[in-house]
Amino acid sequence: MKILLVEDEKQLVKDVTSALRQEGYVCEVAFSAAEASDKIASFEYDCILLDLNLPDGNGLSILESVKAQGKSDGVIILTAKNSPDDKVRGLNLGADDYLAKPFYMPELLARVSAIIRRKRFDGNKEITFNELAIDLPGKSATVHGKILDLTPREFSLLIFLVANKNRVVSKHAIAEHLSGDDADLLDRFDFIYSHIKNLKRKITEAGGRDYFKSVYGLGYKFSA
Amino acid sequence: MRLLQVNLRGSLAFSLILVLVSIPVSLLSIRALLNEEVDESIAAQAEQFIYHVKGFEYLDDLETDLQVLDKLSSNIHIQPSDGPIRENYRTLYLYDSIDHEEKPFRRFEKSILIKGKAYKLVVRMSLVENNDLIMTIGLVQLAVSFLLAAGLLLLNRSLSRRLWKPFYKTLDHLKAYELDKNQSMSKEKSKITEFNDLNTAVIHLVDRNREIYLQQKEFIENASHELQTPIAIFQSKLDSLMQSPTLTQSEADTIMELELTTQRMARLNKNLLLLSKIDNDQFMDKEDIDISALINGQRDFLVDMAEPGGLKIESYLEKLTIHVNRALIEVLLSNLFNNAIRHSTKEGVITIVISNRTVSISNPGQGRAVDMNRMTQRFSKDSRDSSSTGLGLAIVKKICDSAHFNLAYEFRNSIHTFSITF
Numbered sequence: 001m002k003i004l005l006v007e008d009e010k011q012l013v014k015d016v017t018s019a020l021r022q023e024g025y026v027c028e029v030a031f032s033a034a035e036a037s038d039k040i041a042s043f044e045y046d047c048i049l050l051d052l053n054l055p056d057g058n059g060l061s062i063l064e065s066v067k068a069q070g071k072s073d074g075v076i077i078l079t080a081k082n083s084p085d086d087k088v089r090g091l092n093l094g095a096d097d098y099l100a101k102p103f104y105m106p107e108l109l110a111r112v113s114a115i116i117r118r119k120r121f122d123g124n125k126e127i128t129f130n131e132l133a134i135d136l137p138g139k140s141a142t143v144h145g146k147i148l149d150l151t152p153r154e155f156s157l158l159i160f161l162v163a164n165k166n167r168v169v170s171k172h173a174i175a176e177h178l179s180g181d182d183a184d185l186l187d188r189f190d191f192i193y194s195h196i197k198n199l200k201r202k203i204t205e206a207g208g209r210d211y212f213k214s215v216y217g218l219g220y221k222f223s224a
Numbered sequence: 225m226r227l228l229q230v231n232l233r234g235s236l237a238f239s240l241i242l243v244l245v246s247i248p249v250s251l252l253s254i255r256a257l258l259n260e261e262v263d264e265s266i267a268a269q270a271e272q273f274i275y276h277v278k279g280f281e282y283l284d285d286l287e288t289d290l291q292v293l294d295k296l297s298s299n300i301h302i303q304p305s306d307g308p309i310r311e312n313y314r315t316l317y318l319y320d321s322i323d324h325e326e327k328p329f330r331r332f333e334k335s336i337l338i339k340g341k342a343y344k345l346v347v348r349m350s351l352v353e354n355n356d357l358i359m360t361i362g363l364v365q366l367a368v369s370f371l372l373a374a375g376l377l378l379l380n381r382s383l384s385r386r387l388w389k390p391f392y393k394t395l396d397h398l399k400a401y402e403l404d405k406n407q408s409m410s411k412e413k414s415k416i417t418e419f420n421d422l423n424t425a426v427i428h429l430v431d432r433n434r435e436i437y438l439q440q441k442e443f444i445e446n447a448s449h450e451l452q453t454p455i456a457i458f459q460s461k462l463d464s465l466m467q468s469p470t471l472t473q474s475e476a477d478t479i480m481e482l483e484l485t486t487q488r489m490a491r492l493n494k495n496l497l498l499l500s501k502i503d504n505d506q507f508m509d510k511e512d513i514d515i516s517a518l519i520n521g522q523r524d525f526l527v528d529m530a531e532p533g534g535l536k537i538e539s540y541l542e543k544l545t546i547h548v549n550r551a552l553i554e555v556l557l558s559n560l561f562n563n564a565i566r567h568s569t570k571e572g573v574i575t576i577v578i579s580n581r582t583v584s585i586s587n588p589g590q591g592r593a594v595d596m597n598r599m600t601q602r603f604s605k606d607s608r609d610s611s612s613t614g615l616g617l618a619i620v621k622k623i624c625d626s627a628h629f630n631l632a633y634e635f636r637n638s639i640h641t642f643s644i645t646f
Contacts, residue, residue, distance in 0.1 A: 011457045012456055019467075080449050101452040102452055103456065103459070105463035170462075190533070
């Protein structure tokens with residue numbers, strides 16, 4: 001699974017690529033619009049992470065040319081210029097998603113994995129992880145074929161953690177993911193603990209293993 | 225008092241005083257002049273009479289003739305007198321048997337010697353005509369003065385009104401001007417140099433202020449935008465640190481604290497951007513939004529936030545649909561909800577009610593009312609809570625102002641209630 005990161009901020013590139021590679025993606029980088037255009041023309045990518053403010057041009061023009069070439073690459077716009085106009089224009093031009101800076105790395109990974117699932121596994125929208133199977137359109141999960149009785153928030157939390165498997169996901173990232181974009185977050189994380197506890201209980205009761213590991217009160221890690 | 229009135233009042237008072245003083249003065253002086261004329265005339269008559277009588281002194285029966293003359297003449301009387309009298313002029317009123325009224329006369333008295341015998345000569349002249357003349361002059365003067373005053377008054381008023389029109393127009397424009405809404409002020413053309421100067425100066429001032437205002441607004445927006453990337457880098461570095469397999473508890477604690485700080489920074493920045501976007505009217509797209517459905521949608525998150533702390537959430541929602549920008553109404557409601565959760569006493573009930581196009585959010589709180597004006601200003605916050613950015617209620621206020629919603633606050637029985645009427 002190949003991902004192209006179009007971003008001129010070197011520090012950010014370093015962290016994003018290392019996180020993506022850790023998740024098993026092949027990640028290439030373009031530091032300018034020209035470089036990005038070259039790479040997009042020569043290779044196929046599953047997902048393009050596109051910064052709108054590039055030193056040699058607006059990222060939206062790259063998006064236009066991707067769509068004009070009839071490429072099926074999934075595009076996530078990353079931008080510091082979080083204006084409603086840009087968001088609407090980007091989505092209208094055919095971007096699959098829009099993520100405003102600053103973002104949490106787990107959020108980016110979750111969005112990337114959602115795009116890739118949509119592009120790659122057309123028809124087969126199920127994620128499996130050992131005995132755990134998640135049916136995305138049906139919004140349900142099973143352990144050894146047994147359906148788990150999950151609330152919508154537990155389900156959403158499960159997908160988020162699975163998309164970030166083997167990584168430490170901070171409580172802030174989880175809270176922001178669950179609360180959505182515009183919520184002026186409160187520093188209350190007790191609810192995450194109770195959701196994780198319930199999720200853990202439901203999975204183990206159905207005969208699954210305990211994949212949730214708390215990391216020093218910092219966050220959680222979903223790993224085998 | 226308006227300038228116009230002051231102006232008119234001044235000139236009117238001056239005219240009135242002038243008229244009131246000038247009429248009697250002129251009448252008195254005319255009268256004095258006329259009396260002088262009359263005195264001269266009767267003195268001349270007397271001189272002439274004496275001259276003629278002296279010419280007839282050779283007649284023996286002159287004394288009888290004088291008696292006859294005294295009887296016949298109405299204006300000249302001559303009678304023997306006992307002693308000498310001083311020459312004098314007097315104004316007196318005599319009864320007129322024809323008109324049956326007193327009439328004014330001027331009388332001249334003098335002693336003369338005829339044939340060694342003393343006589344008193346009296347010459348008089350009617351003043352009726354003179355008085356009529358003075359009266360007429362007075363009336364004409366009065367009429368002219370009043371016409372002049374009235375004319376001046378009207379003329380001045382209409383002239384001033386026309387003259388000051390550009391000034392009042394400029395004033396109206398200034399009153400209606402809002403720095404954050406209007407573009408510039410339209411120039412009022414006037415023939416008066418001073419008004420043109422004033423207009424130019426005002427327009428210059430307004431344009432200059434607007435320019436500074438726009439620059440400042442742009443600066444805030446740019447600064448917020450430019451901060452986004454460094455914060456993003458910071459956040460991604462923290463994420464990398466978190467993935468370290470050799471993480472210790474104390475390192476994890478530090479990372480957690482750093483992440484909290486970064487998040488506050490990010491949130492602060494986001495809220496500042498939001499405020500400047502509302503200022504820039506960047507939320508133009510409106511749609512019909514079912515408020516009760518929106519609140520129900522946010523409920524999950526509310527419950528997540530409230531329940532672990534022992535707070536309950538109750539809602540009584542009528543169906544309410546309003547035409548508004550979706551992003552703004554979402555921010556508006558979530559800020560009010562967060563505010564209610566943040567400032568609630570533990571183990572209370574937060575109540576959300578929709579009725580009569582009004583959304584009310586009540587939370588049990590500390591024992592005193594907050595000052596709304598202060599709380600809706602940027603960065604004014606309750607010092608007890610460090611997680612608040614101090615922008616939540618400022619944003620609520622800004623959204624209400626920009627969308628013309630009415631925001632009200634009430635504190636009763638230890639319950640704070642914020643209501644928004646759409």
